[in-house]
Amino acid sequence: MPELPDLEVIAANLAPRVVDRTIRGAEALHPAFLQSTDPPLAEMEGRSIEEIWRRGKYLLFRLTGGLHFAVHLMRAGWVWHGASQYGATKSTVFRIELDDGNDIRVIEAGFPKLTRGWLLSSLDQGPLSGLGVEPLGEGFTLERFAAIVSGKRRQIKKILVDQKLIAGIGNAYSDEILFEAQLSPFRYAHTLSPAEIERLWRAIPKVLRWAISEIKARVGDDLYQEEERSFLRVHGRAGKPCPRCSTPIGEVLLSGQRTDFCPHCQHVDELPPRGGSRGGPRHEG
Structure with a gap:
């Protein structure tokens, strides 16, 4: 998508x-x-x-x-x-x-x-009326992001892809953002420290702007038919070595969607309990 x-x-x-x-x-x-x-x-x-x-x-x-x-x-x-x-x-x-x-x-x-x-x-x-904050806009301040995540008893990946909270991030780039922030996608938002919240906030625009640049470099001025994802570091790379530490990238189904991560860099000590992962891990590293 x-x-x-x-x-x-x-x-x-x-x-x-x-x-x-x-x-x-x-x-x-x-x-x-x-x-x-x-x-x-x-x-x-x-x-x-x-x-x-x-x-x-x-x-x-x-x-x-x-x-x-x-x-x-x-x-x-x-x-x-x-x-x-x-x-x-x-x-x-x-x-x-x-x-x-x-x-x-x-x-x-x-x-x-x-x-x-x-x-x-x-x-x-219509559908635009309920959208959340734009992560590349001036309104995406640390204070606003902290208000979005603080105290939430939801996994942070689910917050990142909730269009009513933050508009535009989906399954692929939530994986990349969490890899950049070195946070497990299975962490619950209420467990994040202020330093981790700030690290995640900084990772969001950094990854999105990096991705725009990488896509543009590959497609030029073309209107391309399929998403250009060849440059991603974890999403879609299950079983391949992490570009930071060489640990095999892990993959599970989280709420029916593929979630890819580095078990080492993102401090994934354990996978979600039953119900959070359907089908179990494809690669645990």
């Missing part, structure tokens, strides 16, 4: 292609894609794209006249830009026709189709 670094690069690479272009038409090609009804999709016609940016895991288009279009790519969606003359395929769930002869399309292969879109008259509407 695209996370904050992926969407930052997608927005940056798409913007030069489409900002200031006028929309000639918009069409949802899968019945479940469009989640809003007011304003109607026809309201996009004749408006220009003023800006493209990201909020949480949503790709946002600011249109003239105060409208916003939000897209969530879910697990397998991606954005395509190219000539309108090329017909839409069965994988195309949404298309915007521009005045320069090109389309913006949301593509999702396979079934079920999970990508979703909203046409909004305000950013306070």
Whole structure:
């Protein structure tokens, strides 16, 4: 699933292609894609794209006249830009026709189709209204982060991926952040010391900015189809040596999602109790 670094690069690479272009038409090609009804999709016609940016895991288009279009790519969606003359395929769930002869399309292969879109008259509407703090924004202060985690009887990984608390971090980058902070994903937030909270707070923007730079270096100006994750240090590397200490990377299922970690660097003395790990450890190191 695209996370904050992926969407930052997608927005940056798409913007030069489409900002200031006028929309000639918009069409949802899968019945479940469009989640809003007011304003109607026809309201996009004749408006220009003023800006493209990201909020949480949503790709946002600011249109003239105060409208916003939000897209969530879910697990397998991606954005395509190219000539309108090329017909839409069965994988195309949404298309915007521009005045320069090109389309913006949301593509999702396979079934079920999970990508979703909203046409909004305000950013306070729809799925954006309940999002948490932006981890790369000025509002992400140590004081605010400490208020989010302090005293919580939840595992810290679950806090990092809770979009109502911190917007944009998912399974992959929560693993990378915890590796950078040298904290076990199974620690409960209320057990963190003030020094550990600060270390985790510093790791979050550091890892996200590093990832944006690494992705950009690999994909350039392309609109890539799959997430670029080849540079990650622990996520997706179960059984391979830790880049710090050479201990084999461990992996368990935590709440149904793969969690990767270095048992040594992250001080994982024991795995979660039954119920916290489904299927047991794949690699314990």
